[in-house]
Amino acid sequence: MPFHHRRRRRFKRGRFPTSLPRFVLVGNPNVGKSVIFNLLTRRYASVSNYPGTTVELMTGSTTLNHQPALIVDTPGVNSLIPMSEEEMVTRNILMFEDPRGIILVIDSKNLSRGLLIALQLAEMGLPFLIDLNMEDEAKSLGMKVDVNMLSELMGVKVVPTVSTQRKGIKDLIDLIPQSSQAAYPISYRPDIEEGIAKLTPLIKSSPINKRAIALMLLAGDRSLIPWLSSTRRRETIEQIDQIRSRIEAKFHQPLSSLINQQLLQIADEIIQKVQKERGREKRNWQEVVGRLSLHPLWGIPILLLVLFLVYQFVGKFGAGTTATFMENVVFGKYINPWVTEGVKSILPVKFLQELIVGQYGLMTMALTYSFAIILPIVAYFFLAFALLEDSGYLPRLAAMLNSPFKIIGLTGKAVLPLMLGLGCCTMATLSARILDSRKERILVTLLLALSIPCSAQMAVILALLAGISLKATLWWGGTILAVLIGTSFASSRLLPGASSDFIMELPPIRRPQLSNILLKTSSRIMWYLREAVPLFILGTLVLFVLDKFDVLSYLEKLASPVITQFLDLPSRATQAFIVGFLRRDYGVAGLYLLAKQGQLSGTQIVVGVTTLTLFVPCIANLFVMLKERGWKVTSLMLAFIIPVSLLIGGLLNFILRTFGVQF
Numbered sequence: 001m002p003f004h005h006r007r008r009r010r011f012k013r014g015r016f017p018t019s020l021p022r023f024v025l026v027g028n029p030n031v032g033k034s035v036i037f038n039l040l041t042r043r044y045a046s047v048s049n050y051p052g053t054t055v056e057l058m059t060g061s062t063t064l065n066h067q068p069a070l071i072v073d074t075p076g077v078n079s080l081i082p083m084s085e086e087e088m089v090t091r092n093i094l095m096f097e098d099p100r101g102i103i104l105v106i107d108s109k110n111l112s113r114g115l116l117i118a119l120q121l122a123e124m125g126l127p128f129l130i131d132l133n134m135e136d137e138a139k140s141l142g143m144k145v146d147v148n149m150l151s152e153l154m155g156v157k158v159v160p161t162v163s164t165q166r167k168g169i170k171d172l173i174d175l176i177p178q179s180s181q182a183a184y185p186i187s188y189r190p191d192i193e194e195g196i197a198k199l200t201p202l203i204k205s206s207p208i209n210k211r212a213i214a215l216m217l218l219a220g221d222r223s224l225i226p227w228l229s230s231t232r233r234r235e236t237i238e239q240i241d242q243i244r245s246r247i248e249a250k251f252h253q254p255l256s257s258l259i260n261q262q263l264l265q266i267a268d269e270i271i272q273k274v275q276k277e278r279g280r281e282k283r284n285w286q287e288v289v290g291r292l293s294l295h296p297l298w299g300i301p302i303l304l305l306v307l308f309l310v311y312q313f314v315g316k317f318g319a320g321t322t323a324t325f326m327e328n329v330v331f332g333k334y335i336n337p338w339v340t341e342g343v344k345s346i347l348p349v350k351f352l353q354e355l356i357v358g359q360y361g362l363m364t365m366a367l368t369y370s371f372a373i374i375l376p377i378v379a380y381f382f383l384a385f386a387l388l389e390d391s392g393y394l395p396r397l398a399a400m401l402n403s404p405f406k407i408i409g410l411t412g413k414a415v416l417p418l419m420l421g422l423g424c425c426t427m428a429t430l431s432a433r434i435l436d437s438r439k440e441r442i443l444v445t446l447l448l449a450l451s452i453p454c455s456a457q458m459a460v461i462l463a464l465l466a467g468i469s470l471k472a473t474l475w476w477g478g479t480i481l482a483v484l485i486g487t488s489f490a491s492s493r494l495l496p497g498a499s500s501d502f503i504m505e506l507p508p509i510r511r512p513q514l515s516n517i518l519l520k521t522s523s524r525i526m527w528y529l530r531e532a533v534p535l536f537i538l539g540t541l542v543l544f545v546l547d548k549f550d551v552l553s554y555l556e557k558l559a560s561p562v563i564t565q566f567l568d569l570p571s572r573a574t575q576a577f578i579v580g581f582l583r584r585d586y587g588v589a590g591l592y593l594l595a596k597q598g599q600l601s602g603t604q605i606v607v608g609v610t611t612l613t614l615f616v617p618c619i620a621n622l623f624v625m626l627k628e629r630g631w632k633v634t635s636l637m638l639a640f641i642i643p644v645s646l647l648i649g650g651l652l653n654f655i656l657r658t659f660g661v662q663f
Helices: 033-041 085-096 111-124 135-140 147-154 169-178 190-202 210-218 222-229 234-248 255-274 285-292 299-346 350-357 362-391 394-400 402-407 412-420 425-434 438-451 455-466 470-494 514-531 533-548 551-566 573-580 584-596 602-614 619-629 631-658
Strands: 022-027 045-049 056-064 067-073 101-107 127-133 143-145 158-160 275-277
Touching (some): 022 111, 033 067, 033 169, 033 514, 101 169, 111 210, 127 169, 147 158, 158 169, 190 234, 210 234, 210 255, 234 255, 299 394, 362 394, 362 425, 394 412, 402 412, 412 425, 425 438, 438 619, 438 631, 455 470, 455 602, 470 602, 514 533, 573 584, 573 602, 584 602, 619 631
Parallel strands (some): 022 067, 022 101, 101 127, 127 158
Antiparallel strands (some): 045 056, 056 067, 143 275
16 A cells, blocks of 8 residues: 655644653553553543544653652553554554653453563664563463563563552652663564665654654554655655565555564563462452353343343433433523523623523533533543453453444444433533544544433423324334444444444453543543533534524525425424434424424324434534534534434335325
8 A cells, every 4th residue: 555645744742732741651551551541640531632633632741760750651552652542542652752751551361462561672772671460360360470570581670560559559659750762673574674774774863763653654654654755855765665565565464463473572571480379269259250251141131131221321410310400400590590690780791791690501502501511411421431441341241232333333332322312412422432443432422412312302302202102102112223333334334434343352350440440530520521522512602692693593494395305294393403403302392392292293293203313413413423523524414414414304204105104
């Protein structure tokens, strides 16, 4: 595949605006990096996105050898030759952010994957030390690592830890400033070494060795081409492409696989020298639960129970009980009336009063929506997610659902955002970040915006349909499910890009650490307050302006013919579709009111709620979509969702009336 790249994007250093020395945590997924990070930084942590990506980074201050320092927690990776956005971000931090040292966290019971990264760091010539974490779990499996031998072989400091029990953390803190370059010799097949030798003179200098960059280019890493293009001529880039193509043509498999195989073989040779087998300890309850959770029979009821509990906790208790209390009592009875009275007494100008406490007011809509409705749901979701993550069940949940999700073009990881969309699609769109590929994140965002009703909307829908018949509910649910499956199946084949392979390390089931869960949750809530709340304020200002210029009433008149003629609904139903853009449940509530007044038949109710379920996402979700996916992708989604929802509604109306289906 050619390396040509039209845009020349500059890679800027200084991503972290501080002069403090930076120490970077690196490691595979599920090796305890987050726990190590929390123990190193304690409460001085913040969450942010790496520029131009949806990848979250946690940074925090600490003190090493009585000197302040910055700790950066990078995403879990399987290789430093990037094959995903997370791996590219981690590589870029190592390459462009001038780290003073690297803490490589390795799972003591799975040395092979961790040592592969250690060997890549050695080739990069970066200073690092090895944290052999989860020593207790390795011991329970009968494994013992000779720490001194491993340190001697790699030429770096090695520290055994049990982060959940804080064992070895003091030694780790003392040794971090002593990070050093490894001195382990690595050689590849002669043809690959020939390619390295030819590429090295064509590569510009950087904080990491040219040899490591040459290996990345041979492995097909296209993300480095913009960086090379900034100082190299087009002919040089073409020459790099030709060298790589000639070398790869000599083999029957990709060079990336050959390079990884060689590194894994070296890692296995190291393991044979440093790892000793001992007698296995008696199985504990965590191992029994871990095995049952993956069992073909017992794993299913466990999975259903977990999903049910998460939905009850987030969707019912968070989106229902807590959000309702905050909206109706805290804000409805106390805060908003008090603010409204104060604003009207201080600001005599009606325009300013409406801007703050009107129908589309910054207080009565933007802040009420942000803090009374979305914040409880987001907080409960982050808490549930941290619990599943810390317990080790999250990878098992994804593994159990991978096969059915693969049919519609997704992996098992997609179950969490889709399920949580039944609580709040805004929050679920944020959680799509856990998916590995951009294609999957776009697909899940589309499904959430199109066919997943939030808990507030579903509550009104079920209340409305329950007054008709079970058959009406089945027609609505069956139509929505068919649209979800059909859209996912078709989109997964039409969207550009490849879906990620389902590769996930299954950690043992562990007892969650309350301090770790609370720290993760609080850090993510602070991110929500900093990143998402301004979007709700901006959205409210847009609606306020549209209302003042009568654009909303114009849209209502414009949409009325489609609603009355194509969907065969009364003209007053048009307002329900406009209001549904503000809050999805408000739209269905409009239909509910019409039904109570006897203005809708059973068929019209089914057609109306089905179309509204599939109609545009609420304004909060729309602004989060804009932030997460960008305006181009979001615009294309809306251009697809609006006509498809109306088309499905019209088709359903035609089928029901043609075949005389009565409710």
